Amino acid sequence: MTLRIVWFFILIDIIIDAQVTNCPRKDLNFEKVIGLRPSTHRHPALLYRAEAEEIGVTEKCLNRCHSKDECISFVLFYNTSTCYWFKYAIEGVQELENELDTNTAWFIKVCYKVPDCNHMWVFERVPGATLVGNNTKVLPKTYSRAECQLNCLNEKEFNCRSAKFKIKDDEYGPNEEIKGMCILSDVDRHMIPSAFRASGFDDEYFEKQCSNNDYEMDGVFCSFEEYDNATLTHIDIDYKDKNKDECEELCANIQNFTCRGFSVVARDGHFDCFLHSEDSKILGPRLLKEHISGKYFEKTPCLNISITCSETYMTVEFEPRMRFMGRMYMEGYSEQPECFAKGSGTEVVALKLSLLSEQCGIIKAIAPDNRTLMGGTMILQYNPLVQTQGDRIIRVGCVFGNDSKVLAGTGITITTAPNHASPLINTTGTGPGPIVEMRVVDLYTQQEVSSTQIGQELQLVIELKHDDGSLDIWAGHLIAMTEDSSESILLLDDNGCPTNLNIFPPLTKILTNTTKLLIANFQAFKFSSSPIVRFSVIVQFCPKSCPPINCGRDEQSSRRIKRELQTRSLETIDGTTIVKVNRSDFNKDLSIMRMPLEFVMIVRNSNANSERLVLSDGKVLVAGYDYITNEVCLDYSLFVGLIITWVLIQVIFIVCCIVLVRRYKKYYEHESTTQSLEELNKNFGIGFSNLDNRRVHWADNREYNT
Structure with missing residues (x-):
């Protein structure tokens, strides 16, 4: 039987290979698979390795595989700029061996007739x-x-x-x-x-x-989000000696692929330009890496936002292209009625802000030429309750001067350097009964997280440990809330069904010989008023097994969920049974145990910036204290200035000490020499001892005083 299956796999590979091999050269294209690659057990061969100072090798790898008939697919490793090719197709059950890897892209040959398309791959x-x-x-x-x-x-x-x-x-x-x-x-x-x-x-x-290709014609994209001190790790093409404007033009005009963004890195007085076919929206902030001399620019959809300035008010209007039910508010003032506006479909959302009061975070700055800036930071939040990765930060303001009102405009400045903190709560079931733990882990590394960023891909895990088969679990009434419970959102109802698939999916159950797991993959979100998100859930236990329910959606499970258990061996995975958690028809018995669990984490904005805030009296806000995270915020230039001042004070102190010691030493040597000569002259009756006043008698007996 095993031999038959092996021969069948070989036959399938031959059929798929023949389809690609017999494809006309003009119809031969590629499909790009992101974040997944075949196992190295399939022994791929080297296709291309980057030369000295070469980084982006995507085009060269594609051309080599395209010209090699035996090459059915290849994997590009962005972190090493190398690619390896496979001779046979990897389909069906063989995909269970595939591995998650955010440092790679897997390109598979396909035979599609696509007229008027010059892209190197047709689908992602x-x-x-x-x-x-x-x-x-x-x-x-x-x-x-x-x-x-x-x-x-x-x-x-x-x-x-x-x-x-x-x-x-x-x-x-x-x-x-x-x-x-x-x-x-x-x-x-x-x-x-x-x-x-x-x-x-x-x-x-x-x-x-x-x-x-028609994005620019439709006016969908017209601006770039700027990420300071960061670059994107997945680089497709690199250019030398290109400044920011030249790199942006290359990104806009390239025809081989859709350029989603570009990075500019200063090096030895020159600039390196990197083009990217991916962006931070696919795998979240993990694709961004800190680079002190780099800047990353990401294409972003245009916003139909207009600003009207009067002597007393600034009115911001947003005309959504699609249905908008979120909120538009000033940063830090999401709960004040005069500082936010709600969407109601496709109608224009208007936010009217008073410029005379200090409400809503409006800051006044006066320039030397008598011009006055009145502005602040506004957040466009697409979900009415929580912030997600797709939300936008926009700087809005009005400039007044010479009896005229000038629109300052909108801009987006984003940096991604999250501060990490220790876990606040990690509640575990204790005492008599089953041991149950709830945690939130990174989807790819499976490491527990306590501090994360909006948009990062996470996994909520509820685990029944040391399972002997006598109990089963399911979970419901999952709530996310702020630390003080002032804001909350119901993620799973009492039956365990999701209330908003856009924020949180249904739980999936994984049964093994020793544990039972309830898992759900989601993207990190936060509330507008607090960076702390607290998850609270009710876990219920059933004897033997919990009956499934239907939440009104077709949510059949798949064996491919086994990929999420990359830490286990393939043999263990094959012995795993997977079902979906469904429970609407469950008869709640009072004898069944229930257990509440909680987990707390910090979710930070990926777009916090460190720009100075100029106050109305001309002072600069250089420091502050965050009571939530127990951190001191300090302006970078002030920090550097304090260090330089401290070093100068130390140098001056050391120099003064050296001068004083040398002067004292010289004075001491002089005094010692003088005393020594005086003693010597006294002993020999010359010098200083003969200069004392005395009476002299001459021969004529006359007496003179000397």
């Missing part, structure tokens, strides 16, 4: 992600991945920009091609980043690349 696939809502067209039956992508390419009724693919566990066996439900959409994650989130690995997100 993001495993474990989905675009919530925006289901423009739901296809009636199940399709393979290739069939789903072809439907998107051939769609005539609308411009298909992306597709969602949900694998159906009951549609394929160990010897069959993977199939699933295909949903087409006329938007993508770049147009509505707030709808793009992490999901289970039975969900996959496809994005068509060639449809991005």
Whole structure:
């Protein structure tokens, strides 16, 4: 039986290889898989290694694999600028061996006829992600991945920009091609980043690349978010001696792929330019790395925002392109009625701010030429309750001078250097009964987190330890709240069903021989009034097993969720049973135990900046204290100035000490020499001893005083 399965895999590989090999050269393209790669046990061969000072090798790797008929796919390692190729296709059950790796991109050959497209790859696939809502067209039956992508390419009724693919566990066996439900959409994650989130690995997100050619014509993207002291780790092309403007022009005009952003790094008096086909919205802030002499610029959708200035008010108006039910408020004043406005669909949202009072964080700054700036920082929050990665920070203001009112404009300044802190609460079930633990871990490293950033991909884990099979668990009434419970949002209702898939998905149960796990992948979010997010959940125990329920959605589980347990061996994974947590028809017995669990973490904005704040009296705010995180905030230039001043004081003190010691030593030597000569002259009756006043008698007996 095992031999038959092996021969079947070989036969499938031969069929897929033949399809690609027989493809006309003009129709041979690539699909890019992000964050996932085949296991190294498949022994890939070296395709290309970067030369000296070469960083971006994507195009060279693609060209080499394209010209090599035996190359079915290859993996690009961004951290080492090398790529390795595979001779056989990796499909079906073989995908269970694939490994999560955020430092790679996996390029697979496909045979698609795509006219008028010069891109080096046609689709991007993001495993474990989905675009919530925006289901423009739901296809009636199940399709393979290739069939789903072809439907998107051939769609005539609308411009298909992306597709969602949900694998159906009951549609394929160990010897069959993977199939699933295909949903087409006329938007993508770049147009509505707030709808793009992490999901289970039975969900996959496809994005068509060639449809991005009309972005600029549609006016979708017109600006760049700036990240100071940071670069993106995934570099596709690098250029030498290019400044910021030249690099931006290269990003705007490149035809080989859709440039999502660029980095500029100062080096030895010159600038290096890096172009990126990815951005921080795919894998969150983890793709950004700190670089003291670098700046990263990311393409961002345009905002229809206008500002009107009068002598007493500044009015900010936002005209959404799509349905907007979020909030628009001044940073730090989200709860004051005069400082925020709520969205109501596609209608214009207007925020009227008083310039005469000190409310809503409006700061007044007076320039030497008698011009006055009245401005502040505004946040555009797409969700009415919590901040997510797709939210925008906008600087708004008015400049007054010479009896005229001038719009200061809007701009976005973002840095990503989160401060880490110790865990606040990590509650574990204790005492008699089962041992249950709730924790939040990084989705890729599986390390517990206590401090994170908005948009980082996380995993909530509820674990029943030392399971002997006598009990089962499920969880409901999951609430996220601030530290003082002034704001809260219900993530899972009493039945364990999600209330908002855009924020938090349903729990998935994983059963092993020793533990039972409830897991859910989500992106970090926070409340506008506090960086502290407290999770509270009720865990309920059932004898033997808990009956499933239907939450009103098709949420079939998939064996591909086993990829999330990368720390376990493949043999252990094969022995794992996976089901979905469903519980609406559960009969609540009073004898069943319930246990509350809590977990607290700090979620920071990825767009906090360290710019100076100029007060109305001309003073500069250089320091402050954060009572929540117990941190002292200090202006960087002041910090450097204090260090230099301290060093100068120490140098001056040392120099003064040296001068004083030398002068004292010289004085001491002089005094010692004088005393020595005086004693010597006294002993010999000359010198200083003969100069004493005395009476002299001459021969004529006359007496003179000398």
